[in-house]
Amino acid sequence: xxxxxxxxxxxxxxxxxxxxxxxxxxxxxxxxxxxxxxxxxxxxxxxxxxxxxxxxxxxxxxxxxxxxxxxxxxxxxxxxxxxxxxxxxxxxxxxxxxxxxxxxxxxxxxxxxxxxxxxxxxxxxxxxxxxxxxxxxxxxxxxxxxxxxxxxxx
Amino acid sequence: xxxxxxxxxxxxxxxxxxxxxxxxxxxxxxxxxxxxxxxxxxxxxxxxxxxxxxxxxxxxxxxxxxxxxxxxxxxxxxxxxxxxxxxxxxxxxxxxxxxxxxxxxxxxxxxxxxxxxxxxxxxxxxxxxxxxxxxxxxxxxxxxxxxxxxxxxxxxxxxxxxxxxxxxxxxxxxxxxxxxxxxxxxxxxxxxxxxxxxxxxxxxxxxxxxxxxxxxxxxxxxxxxxxxxxxxxxxxxxxxxxxxxxxxxxxxxxxxxxxxxxxxxxxxxxxxxxxxxxxxxxxxxxxxxxxxxxxxxxxxxxxxxxxxxxxxxxxxxxxxxxxxxxxxxxxxxxxxxxxxxxxxxxxxxxxxxxxxxxxxxxxxxxxxxxxxxxxxxxxxxxxxxxxxxxxxxxxxxxxxxxxxxxxxxxxxxxxxxxxxxxxxxxxxxxxxxxxxxxxxxxxxxxxxxxxxxxxxxxxxxxxxxxxxxxxxxxxxxxxxxxxxxxxxxxxxxxxxxxxxxxxxxxxxxxxxxxxxxxxxxxxxxxxxxxxxxxxxxxxxxxxxxxxxxxxxxxxxxxxxxxxxxxxxxxxxxxxxxxxxxxxxxxxxxxxxxxxxxxxxxxxxxxxxxxxxxxxxxxxxxxxxxxxxxxxxxxxxxxxxxxxxxxxxxxxxxxxxxxxxxxxxxxxxxxxxxxxxxxxxxxxxxxxxxxxxxxxxxxxxxxxxxxxxxxxxxxxxxxxxxxxxxxxxxxxxxxxxxx
Numbered sequence: 040x041x042x043x044x045x046x047x048x049x050x051x052x053x054x055x056x057x058x059x060x061x062x063x064x065x066x067x068x069x070x071x072x073x074x075x076x077x078x079x080x081x082x083x084x085x086x087x088x089x090x091x092x093x094x095x096x097x098x099x100x101x102x103x104x105x106x107x108x109x110x111x112x113x114x115x116x117x118x119x120x121x122x123x124x125x126x127x128x129x130x131x132x133x134x135x136x137x138x139x140x141x142x143x144x145x146x147x148x149x150x151x152x153x154x155x156x157x158x159x160x161x162x163x164x165x166x167x168x169x170x171x172x173x174x175x176x177x178x179x180x181x182x183x184x185x186x187x188x189x190x191x192x193x
Numbered sequence: 194x195x196x197x198x199x200x201x202x203x204x205x206x207x208x209x210x211x212x213x214x215x216x217x218x219x220x221x222x223x224x225x226x227x228x229x230x231x232x233x234x235x236x237x238x239x240x241x242x243x244x245x246x247x248x249x250x251x252x253x254x255x256x257x258x259x260x261x262x263x264x265x266x267x268x269x270x271x272x273x274x275x276x277x278x279x280x281x282x283x284x285x286x287x288x289x290x291x292x293x294x295x296x297x298x299x300x301x302x303x304x305x306x307x308x309x310x311x312x313x314x315x316x317x318x319x320x321x322x323x324x325x326x327x328x329x330x331x332x333x334x335x336x337x338x339x340x341x342x343x344x345x346x347x348x349x350x351x352x353x354x355x356x357x358x359x360x361x362x363x364x365x366x367x368x369x370x371x372x373x374x375x376x377x378x379x380x381x382x383x384x385x386x387x388x389x390x391x392x393x394x395x396x397x398x399x400x401x402x403x404x405x406x407x408x409x410x411x412x413x414x415x416x417x418x419x420x421x422x423x424x425x426x427x428x429x430x431x432x433x434x435x436x437x438x439x440x441x442x443x444x445x446x447x448x449x450x451x452x453x454x455x456x457x458x459x460x461x462x463x464x465x466x467x468x469x470x471x472x473x474x475x476x477x478x479x480x481x482x483x484x485x486x487x488x489x490x491x492x493x494x495x496x497x498x499x500x501x502x503x504x505x506x507x508x509x510x511x512x513x514x515x516x517x518x519x520x521x522x523x524x525x526x527x528x529x530x531x532x533x534x535x536x537x538x539x540x541x542x543x544x545x546x547x548x549x550x551x552x553x554x555x556x557x558x559x560x561x562x563x564x565x566x567x568x569x570x571x572x573x574x575x576x577x578x579x580x581x582x583x584x585x586x587x588x589x590x591x592x593x594x595x596x597x598x599x600x601x602x603x604x605x606x607x608x609x610x611x612x613x614x615x616x617x618x619x620x621x622x623x624x625x626x627x628x629x630x631x632x633x634x635x636x637x638x639x640x641x642x643x644x645x646x647x648x649x650x651x652x653x654x655x656x657x658x659x660x661x662x663x664x665x666x667x668x669x670x671x672x673x674x675x676x677x678x679x680x681x682x683x684x685x686x687x688x689x690x691x692x693x694x695x696x697x698x699x700x701x702x703x704x705x706x707x708x709x710x711x712x713x714x715x716x717x718x719x720x721x722x723x724x725x726x727x728x729x730x731x732x733x734x735x736x737x738x739x740x741x742x743x744x745x746x747x748x749x750x751x752x753x754x755x756x757x758x759x760x761x762x763x764x765x766x767x768x769x770x771x772x773x774x775x776x777x778x779x780x781x782x783x784x785x786x787x788x789x790x791x792x793x794x795x796x797x798x799x800x801x802x803x804x805x806x807x808x809x810x811x812x813x814x815x816x817x818x819x820x821x822x823x824x825x826x827x828x829x830x831x832x833x834x835x836x837x838x839x840x841x842x843x844x845x846x847x848x849x850x851x852x853x854x855x856x857x858x859x860x861x862x863x864x865x866x867x868x869x870x871x872x873x874x875x876x877x878x879x880x881x882x883x884x885x886x887x888x889x890x891x892x893x894x895x896x897x898x899x900x901x902x903x904x905x906x907x908x909x910x911x912x913x914x915x916x917x918x919x920x921x922x923x924x925x926x927x928x929x930x931x
Contacts, residue, residue: 057439057440057468060466060468064466064468068414068466073399073402073405074399075399077405078541078542078543080471080621083622083866083868084541084622084867113399114399115399118398130393130394130397133390133837135261135390135393135396135397136262136837137259137540137541137589137591137592139261139541139542140541141396141397142396142397164876168875168876170875171541171874172541172844172872173539173540173541173591173872174541174591174837174841175841175843175844175845175873176837176844177844177874177875177877178840178844179837180875
């Protein structure tokens, strides 16, 4: 066990954990930030996506040791009240069915747009195709992503 | 007591019964968890479904389990419409388990809306009548001078209003009316209008709590190594290395169970975190005795089915007129065989469950589609009295039938019995893909013949599958067959001579209900074969279908109260609508082809057709250009929810058509994650349009009706392009798509 300082959603946390424990489980089980979801544990579904220094990362693949000292944002810290442009678009289009994968979907889009406000269709496809949704909301995710891009480039 | 065994045909009966039970249940005062008399009248609660607070907030309790299908919105809409509630002041909660009659929480078979529709309307109407009576009493006028509207009661003489919140103290003292009048559908204000999911905001902010997010004080975690072959036994376990992992607490083992759930024997690592439990599990050294089950192999299974399909069926399902076997096809006859593999649910929320045992008492937390059956079976398998088992239901991150099974609950309780704390069991993704109850592998042989003048004369369909009922009931099940969806008396095309049958083929892997189940299994061969026959007869496949459906009268399938109505005309109507909207009769671009398929989801009283347009890009390489779905589900409760289910159903069914496949060798499942059990992806979702037939029929279910016609419509489009796939998934047939 070792002690790590984590900066999550502009708050500082001190956690005692094995250095290789994935950030996913630190967030969920130690900090009670359960909006970040476990889907596969091997970076194959995107349900656990968070922002680390404004980059969308799979939190199941980032150890607590590597996450320490970085700026981490989870869905809970994306906005105070669900009004981030991505959340607003998701609300307007009514994307979710079960909703389990959607926090990861939204964080992936936020990460994409932090790096590039006007991604091409191919770039969007390449990124979003790595996030799985079993309910099949892809049709609406696509619509919401395009609404956000339009909104932030106004 | 509820029957401990259930299949889909029995499910409808159970659901119908439970609807009645719910009605009685919520009319009874003094239900558990719901005090009837509230001394300080903070709220008014006329039944277990509705609670109105002094501030005007209306809470509607949802008994059916929310898992993405939208019952947490559609069911409250039905209540709120009759209640004349202000939808903006309505919030929804999971109805506490035990607050309703038996069966009220059962969620499956697309049954929630159609089973509860009238009950929920009555619940709302009762509350409204009492609020109106309270206002009349307050104003000292006759109730017929009052009208309810948008969370208020209006005095129709002077147009004064009083809010529901202001009436709760008086309403709580009034008798519950025995009879209420329901609204005329033309007066619906919420039903038929798009509403967003009631917990949408919670989902978007990460606040929504699924079963996997729940925590119980003092809880520890478990990760389980299960016997790799069904029917095996644990020989020994060495945990000396596992013990060294920080956070390791102990190892507990338990034996498997047989029917209905077929829990595999397990070695569970208990630890302070799931991560630690997983690390320690990897270090276990376990010896299993896999028994005889290691011989199971899906290649051999399909070979067996292919041979068996040519012999007479074990069970005759339906017979009309005379049908003689056709051994070799001629100019006036046709034979084809189809096959579909085992399929996994692969819900995004990995299966999980929490259990705690204190002496003779057991408490459980998590998502369950059939909580009553779960309680009965946990009582039987783990040695508790039913009344000593408490259930706390949780939202489900994708159901699709996965949580109709509940082997995970039995596992969790078996482990909790050996601990003095609560334990959360989580299945990792590998466990999920390798150890569930799969949709049965199935195989079909169809034969048809027609007269020289082009009249279809005979239709023969032999369904073979690895029956679900054989697993849940045991080999002596009274009916192992899986013929619904056009392979029994529900066969909807007008043919004078019809014969259908069923043969179960044994196989050592557990099976379960997966979204659309046998209707999906059978629509693929039925809707492909009718297309093949039309093409061989040189007839247009759309016009040929319509000639066998149009004008045909409703007929009953089955007898007695369980009889289902089959409406060929509604099957024709959705097909016509889909064909019209895709422009079936318009000229097409070069290399563009359209396939159609139609069906009735008879079990849920809904009808749907798909028309799919593909572009052939090269040999066996295609792109889906457009998908049009047409649905007739009677009265639509929430049009947005319906659209969601049809869009999602398309994605689910396309995965099955294109790439979904579970294979088994040496008794072990080959697939182990999303890398080799591939789901549909964002870039593979085609453009989709949904069209609805306006109807005043009672509402049908929509959770499954969007699946069955996808694969046959796609394969029929490929047939138009010169191919005729008869085996799914298409990836195995050399097809690629972009």
